[in-house]
Amino acid sequence: KQEVTQIPAALSVPEGENLVLNCSFTDSAIYNLQWFRQDPGKGLTSLLLIQSSQREQTSGRLNASLDKSSGRSTLYIAASQPGDSATYLCAVIFSNSGYALNFGKGTSLLVTP
C-alpha cells in the first residue's frame, strides 16, 4: 500500500527558530510532491511543488527538498514567525496510481512569541 507519513504530528518552537518538517513515502516512483499549509477550519494553501526530476524548491523562507531514493522530503522554515502557526501537509502523486494526491496526516506547528 502506498502511504505518506509525517513526523512529528505536532511541533512547538519559539519565534525565530529554524525548523524542519519531515515527510516520508513508501514508493520512490513518484510523479511529484507538494507541500501545503492549512489554517484551522480552512482550505489548503499551496506552498511548494517538487517534480520528480527536481531535488529542491525554494520560496521566500521556505525550502523543500526531495530524496526519492530514500522516500523522503523535508520542508525547512527559516526564522519562524507566529504567523507560520498552522498544519503543514505533504502530498504525493505516485507514478502508477493515477492523478490523486496522497496526503499525510500533517504536522501541526505552533510558533510562540
Add this chain to the structure above:
Amino acid sequence: DAGVTQSPTHLIKTRGQQVTLRCSPKSGHDTVSWYQQALGQGPQFIFQYYEEEERQRGNFPDRFSGHQFPNYSSELNVNALLLGDSALYLCASSLVPTGGMQYFGPGTRLTVT
C-alpha cells in the same frame, strides 16, 4: 484573478438526505478534483474530472457522484447521507491532470445529524 471557489461554506443535513456541493476552478484550469477531509486527518481523494469525464475515482461508494460542466465548474453529489459523511469537502483545480500544482478552495463543511 479569482482562485478556486466553493459553495456553500457550511451545510447541515439530516441522515438519509442528499446534498450537492459546487466548485469553480481557478481561471484557466481545466481539471477539478474532490477530496474529503475528516477531522484530524489528511484529505482523501474522491474523484477527478477532466474534459467533463471522471478520469479517476478513489475508494468511495457510489453514493458519491460528480459532474463537470463545459465551463469546467464541478458538482459533488452525495446521496443517502450517513453520519460518517460529516467532513470538510475540498475542491482542487489544476491546469493539467497530473503535472501542475493543484490549488484548493476554502472547502465546504458538511455536518450530518
